[in-house]
Amino acid sequence: MAETINSFQVRLGGEAGQGVESGGAGFARAVMRAGLHCFGLQDYMSRIRGGHNFYQIRVDEAPLYTFDDTLHLLLAFNTETVDLHWHDLTEGGGILHDTAVKVPDGELGEKGVRDFSMPLTKIAEQEGGHKIMMNTAAIGAMAGLTSFPFESIADVIESNFKRKGADTVKNNLRVAEVAYRDAQEQYGSDFPWKLSAVPGAPKRMMMNGNQAIAMGALAAGCKFISTYPMTPASTITEWLAAHAARFGIVQKQTEDEIAAILMAVGAAHAGVRAMTASSGGGFCLMVETLGLAAMTETPLVIAEVQRSGPSTGLPTRTEQSDLEFVLYASHGEFPRIVIAPGTIEQCFEAGHRAFNLADKYQTPVIILSDLYLSNAIRTVEMEAIDFSQVTIDRGELLDYAALDQITEGYVRHRPTESGVSPRAIPGHPNAVYITTGDEHTAVGHNTEESDDRIEQMDKRMRKQERAAQEMRLPVWYGPDTADVTLVGWGGTYGALREATDLLNAQGVSSNFLQFVDIFPLDEDRITAELGKITRMIVVEQNFTGQLAHVLRGLTGRKADLRVNKYDGRPISPDEVVAAVLDRSTSGGTVRISGSQSGEGTHV
Amino acid sequence: MSDLKIFNGGQKSTWCPGCGDFGILAALKQALAGLDLHPHEVLLVSGIGCGSKLPHYMKANGYNSIHGRALPVAQGIKLANHDLKVIAVTGDGDGYGIGQGHFVHAMRRNADITHIVENNQVYGLTKGQYSPTSERGYISSFSPEGAIEFAINPIALALSAGATFIARASAADPKHMNAVLQAAITHRGYSIVDCLQPCVTYNKLNTYDWYRQRSYKVEEEPDYDRTNRDHVWAKAQEWGDRIPIGILYEDTERPFRSWRTRGPFLSAETCSS
Numbered sequence: 001m002a003e004t005i006n007s008f009q010v011r012l013g014g015e016a017g018q019g020v021e022s023g024g025a026g027f028a029r030a031v032m033r034a035g036l037h038c039f040g041l042q043d044y045m046s047r048i049r050g051g052h053n054f055y056q057i058r059v060d061e062a063p064l065y066t067f068d069d070t071l072h073l074l075l076a077f078n079t080e081t082v083d084l085h086w087h088d089l090t091e092g093g094g095i096l097h098d099t100a101v102k103v104p105d106g107e108l109g110e111k112g113v114r115d116f117s118m119p120l121t122k123i124a125e126q127e128g129g130h131k132i133m134m135n136t137a138a139i140g141a142m143a144g145l146t147s148f149p150f151e152s153i154a155d156v157i158e159s160n161f162k163r164k165g166a167d168t169v170k171n172n173l174r175v176a177e178v179a180y181r182d183a184q185e186q187y188g189s190d191f192p193w194k195l196s197a198v199p200g201a202p203k204r205m206m207m208n209g210n211q212a213i214a215m216g217a218l219a220a221g222c223k224f225i226s227t228y229p230m231t232p233a234s235t236i237t238e239w240l241a242a243h244a245a246r247f248g249i250v251q252k253q254t255e256d257e258i259a260a261i262l263m264a265v266g267a268a269h270a271g272v273r274a275m276t277a278s279s280g281g282g283f284c285l286m287v288e289t290l291g292l293a294a295m296t297e298t299p300l301v302i303a304e305v306q307r308s309g310p311s312t313g314l315p316t317r318t319e320q321s322d323l324e325f326v327l328y329a330s331h332g333e334f335p336r337i338v339i340a341p342g343t344i345e346q347c348f349e350a351g352h353r354a355f356n357l358a359d360k361y362q363t364p365v366i367i368l369s370d371l372y373l374s375n376a377i378r379t380v381e382m383e384a385i386d387f388s389q390v391t392i393d394r395g396e397l398l399d400y401a402a403l404d405q406i407t408e409g410y411v412r413h414r415p416t417e418s419g420v421s422p423r424a425i426p427g428h429p430n431a432v433y434i435t436t437g438d439e440h441t442a443v444g445h446n447t448e449e450s451d452d453r454i455e456q457m458d459k460r461m462r463k464q465e466r467a468a469q470e471m472r473l474p475v476w477y478g479p480d481t482a483d484v485t486l487v488g489w490g491g492t493y494g495a496l497r498e499a500t501d502l503l504n505a506q507g508v509s510s511n512f513l514q515f516v517d518i519f520p521l522d523e524d525r526i527t528a529e530l531g532k533i534t535r536m537i538v539v540e541q542n543f544t545g546q547l548a549h550v551l552r553g554l555t556g557r558k559a560d561l562r563v564n565k566y567d568g569r570p571i572s573p574d575e576v577v578a579a580v581l582d583r584s585t586s587g588g589t590v591r592i593s594g595s596q597s598g599e600g601t602h603v
Numbered sequence: 604m605s606d607l608k609i610f611n612g613g614q615k616s617t618w619c620p621g622c623g624d625f626g627i628l629a630a631l632k633q634a635l636a637g638l639d640l641h642p643h644e645v646l647l648v649s650g651i652g653c654g655s656k657l658p659h660y661m662k663a664n665g666y667n668s669i670h671g672r673a674l675p676v677a678q679g680i681k682l683a684n685h686d687l688k689v690i691a692v693t694g695d696g697d698g699y700g701i702g703q704g705h706f707v708h709a710m711r712r713n714a715d716i717t718h719i720v721e722n723n724q725v726y727g728l729t730k731g732q733y734s735p736t737s738e739r740g741y742i743s744s745f746s747p748e749g750a751i752e753f754a755i756n757p758i759a760l761a762l763s764a765g766a767t768f769i770a771r772a773s774a775a776d777p778k779h780m781n782a783v784l785q786a787a788i789t790h791r792g793y794s795i796v797d798c799l800q801p802c803v804t805y806n807k808l809n810t811y812d813w814y815r816q817r818s819y820k821v822e823e824e825p826d827y828d829r830t831n832r833d834h835v836w837a838k839a840q841e842w843g844d845r846i847p848i849g850i851l852y853e854d855t856e857r858p859f860r861s862w863r864t865r866g867p868f869l870s871a872e873t874c875s876s
Contacts (some may be wrong), residue, residue, distance in 0.1 A: 204823075224683060250682050253632070255708040260670070262705075266679020269666055270687070274679070292669050424666045429643040434613075434658055434665030437651075445659050446667070447615045479734040485662055 001090050001192040005060045006036060008146060008193045009070060011085055012138075013054035014077025016047065019135030023075075024055030025377075026156050027139050028206060031059050032379050034152040035201025039064035040377040040495070041570065046231070046315040052080055053350035061198055064378065065343065069574040073145070074100050074195045075138055079122035093474040094191055096141055098134065114208060115483065116145065117189045120179065127178045128171040140176030142480030144183030148195040153180070188556035205380055207493070209347040209491075212385070213303055214239035216351015217275055218247060219390040222301070225269055226252040226263035230482025231315055232371040233277040233305040240560075257282035261302065268298050269435075271399070271425035273355050277303035280322045280372075287329045290364055290438045290469040294334035294460070297413065297423065299365075306370040308488075308568045317568025318372035320490050321542040324550065326366050327519050335361060335464035337471070338519035340368040345384045346516055347373065352390045361463045362423055366517070370541070372570040373491035373516035396422040403428040412444045415455050419462030420449045478504065478511030479552050485533040487559070489515040492539055492571055500574035508580065515547065527555040539563040539576055544590065565592040583589075607636040611818055612662030617653075623774035623811075623862045624654050628778040629723055630715045631690075632661055634784035646687045648677040650702060652694035653728045653802075654721030661783070671701030673875070677716045685715075688788060695722040698744065699755050700733040710764040713792045713857065720757065720795065723802040724809050731805035734806025757797050762832065768794035769835070769852040774801070779848065786850055792857075814846070821849040829853050837854035 009535050010027075012162055016018045021042065028040045037196045039058045069175065070090050076082045078098040087106070094114030095103055118141055124133040143153045153176055161169045179268055207215075214236045217225070227237045244251045250267070255261040260276045267274035278286065283304045291299045293462055304326035308314035322396050337357050341350040350367045358365040389434065392514055398406070410431035414421045419441075424431035435444040441452050474487075478500045488496045496512045503510035513529070530536065530551065538548035538559040545562040550556050563579045565571045571592065578589045610642040610689045612634040618624050623747045635645060647665040649655035651670035658665030668676045677691040699707055709718070725743070726732040736757070740749035750846070768790040772780035778800065787794035799818070801810050821827045821838065828834050835852040 050716065108731035126849065224679070253684070254675065255704055259673065259705055259708065262672050262675035263682070265668075266666070266676035267683035268679075269676070270646075270680045270683035272683045274683070288669060289672065292672075296666070302741075425684075426646055427643060429641065432642045432648075432662060432664055434663075436659075436665075436667035438667065445663075446656065517687060595764050 001104070002037055003194050003196050005196055006059065006073055008199070009056065009067065009074060010060040010073040011054050011056045011071055011088070012075040013052065013081030013428065015050050015536060016044065017049045020077060022264065023135040023139050024057055026160055027142065028377060029144070029326055030059050030152045031057075031148070031155040031195065032204055032206050033155060034149060034195070035194065035198030036060065036184045037062060037064050038206065038377070038379045041067045042056050042375050042403070043380075044316050052084065054081065054085070056424055057471065059195060064494075065220060066573055068497050068498065068571050073142065073143055073191075079139070086227050089339070090560075092192060092445045096138065096145065100498075102493065114119075114187070114190055116141075116191070118183060118186070122592045123179050123182070124175050128175040128494045131451045133172055133175045136172045137179040140179035141183035142221050143176075144180035145191045145197040146193060147184065147188060149197050150177065150180050152197060153348050155270070156553070168226040175179075182200050183195045203382060204561040205379065205382060205385065206377050207344060208235070208375050208377045209341070209369055210235040210305065210375065211239050211343045212347035213351040213367060213369065215385055216348040216353075218243065218249070219348075219353070219387045220352035220355035221392055222249065222275055223272040224264060224267035224315060226254050226260045226267070227277050228254055228260045228272070228282060229581070230257070230279045230282045232307055232374045233303060235374065236303055236305070238276040255504065257285040261444070262299070264300055265289060265293050265298050268300050269292075269296065269426070270395075273278050273299075273301075273359075275301035275303065275515055277305065279305050279307045280309050280325065283322070283326070283329070286327070286498075289331055290336070291330035291334060293457055296435045296461070297362040297421065299362050300369065301354045301358050301365050303367045304375045305370065306368065308566075314568040318491065318570055319542060319566060319568060320370055320492070320540050321513060321546065321566070322548040323368065323518070323542075326368055327550065333461070335363045335460055335467065336519065337366070337467055339359065339364065339366040339516055340490045340518045341516060342488075342490050342514055344378050344380050348385050348485070350516075356393045357389070357467070359397065360393060360420070361467055362395065362420060363463060368490065370491040371574050376491075376501045376570075396420050398422050398424040398431065400425065403430045406430040411440045411442050413440060413456060413459070415442060415459045417462075418466060419459045421459075423459065464520050468509055468522045469529045471521060472516075473525060474513050474515045476511060476513055479531070482510040482511040482534065484535045484537060486502070486510065486512045486580070487515070487533075487536055487538045487547065487551070487577065488512070488540065489518060492541060494575045495571045495576055498540055498573035499580070502573055502577045503580060511579075519548075521554055523554055526551070527557070528556050530557045535560045537580060539571065541565050541571060543591075560587050562589040563592065564589060567593070604772075605639050605641055607632055610635055610644060610663060611663050612785070614659045617656065617659050618767040619804050621652070621803040624657060624721055625722055626774035626777040626808045627654070627719065627780065627798050627800060628657055629770070630662055631657070631719070631786055632760060632782035633777070633781040634788060637639045637664070637781065637785050638788060639854060641690060644686075644688055645682065645690065646671045646680055649692040649693055650694070650697035652697045652726070653753050655692060655697060656696040656720075657692050671695070671697055671706065671759060674705040674716075674718065678712070678714045681714060683717050689716045690788065691716055691718045693718070693720055694817055695720060695724060695736045696726050696734045699757055703735070707760075707764045708778060709793070710793050713765065713767055715792055717784075717787045717790075718793065718795045720797050721800055722757070723798050723800045723806055725802045727802045727805055741808075744764070756839060756842070757795070759836065761795050762835055762839060763774045766795055766852070767792040767854040768850070769796045770795065770850045771799065771846075771872040773814050773818050773848050775799075775811045775818070776848070779820065783850060790853070817844060817846040818848045819845060821847045821851060
């Protein structure tokens, strides 16, 4: 088989605690430092130890936005991994494993899959002195198999184990080196997918969506985050907590999500940029306070990182089933803004832009992400996360210096043309005021009068009308005109982008429309955008097709086809392509069954 | 001491004539003036209920939140701006019922706020249902055969949850309440003042006379040591024929330092940056 350079995908699988995550992360870091682009997908279960976990890493010279269904190598830390995943290997691919792991010999040969059995544990014990270094041996062997420069692996081993002392570094390096050499000698010529460093490639970073949201918040000057732990939102708090002391951020773990959002409301009312974060279940508890924030015109940022529902659902699996929930959550009517980033770069932007929008409209802004986007890692260019490009716009905020100049009595909820009333930081003698979740007069006292109600309701809703004009149009990808338009939002971005490329390569003229700004939307402008579409295929990771429903409600445009996946596994570009080709003319809904964990049936 | 009148203002009250909330409002204004505070230095956070309307009936900063939720808002405000005197005002249903989760955690955090509980042992605004502090057997529209639950003991609960200042006052004695509130607001750390008050419309049992006949001041008991948790625990069990009021517990050892170092100090300057 002819060699393929720098287009490679590997899946590492095993029990939690066997080093799948650390091995995968280490390998990803090594390929990034060698100048390659990398996309990493983690799949884990809701337990601390045991169970089955895998980490899939795709490597290329070109930027990557998604995994795909072509698997070249399976690095199996246990027999279960072989059984679950080997069917996904492409012809000529192989299973790299310790001799203790069993593989179905006969069947592998029939499918053209290679068996790369190696004494990885023995190498760890003999060369390193402990079997715990087995995953180092495995990474070394994988590098040998792909002829990936050993220095890049050695570099990461050194930085990973530096804290544990020189002996640990030395032992791990020896283990990796022996495994590298043995794998290359024994199997190197049987494995055609090779990796080589890209000379002169720019330095890049690797991060996931939640880290990017947290960095965006930091860049925006967020000074307060109060949260309750919940997968998959917790890593936003964890990142800010780790940097809180350095950047002067107050980070509080609260007794529940109700307190989490309330504390953030309190901090925001006092004048600092404040946020909370949770997943759908936690957001359920926040809903009453969402209305309070809107009623008291308190700027607030909420990151809602979706996972499979309802109830506890699939706690470690992805889904996009909270869109209509966040659009309508809480009783009564009030302005809110919802943005749904789909890439790391968009997560960073959403992280800081949300604070500007919240301050500008003095109302809650929800960043709607999903589990897949939150923990899939990707190499990004250094300039993608550029704090110097972030502008901070606090809107009509009266700080103490501004309040010094006030001559007339301060009216917190003064009706204005824009609906936005200058907001005073409490604590200044010129602006002693009250506000309330009750309907209130302009000065913030309770009222039940019809005139007051209409005045304040109109004022608040004017903010939403205005925001609808400011919100951005959906983003096009691919040719200007096409026979097929894929429409999506959130974490499916990578799959839809790549599916568009694949469809065009196969002669199906396609493009892709991504909604980032999702609420409020301007009816006329969105109707015009959707008017450019010939065949509208809305792809979502939910059962009911929520974006399709929202767009139809807004514009009357019905999706020609809906493609939905709701098994908790991320959708792949190949699955999208298969669904589009299978239903090239008919309408209705395609529900994708099977997943990339072996069942593999499309459509 | 500032002029009491600077705290006058706000809306006309909707409280029933004779409501115990009037006494609490008067005592709070006296306490703030007594501490030489000014309206802009104070931020009152309330929940929902008759008593939670209090911030509307005086002049000071206010945030009238939702039912049961005053305490987390108050903590968020205090964390963001330590310069403000943050006082949470809730009722008994508000603070001890729907908001009890927040109540317990605010105490174990030792948040530097004062919590005034207007405890009239009934849900007034929703027309007379039994509250967490209603006597067992209390008959109401939601308990026509009498409440089967035992009443909460807020003093014992606060002691076990880690409150560093626990007091009880009576709306029948606003002068004493003023002194207790001043001590509570001065305390660095979480302070609770359980304010006994009648609901003249719905609670026909716990009237001004009922409280007057039973309450006595712990300050007048020479052997009572409010820093001794055993003394406090025993005192917390007294209810019925004799009801202790005054500063029941004070811990100046543990307070506040831990709370303050939990996060950096954010001031109004930070707020405006």
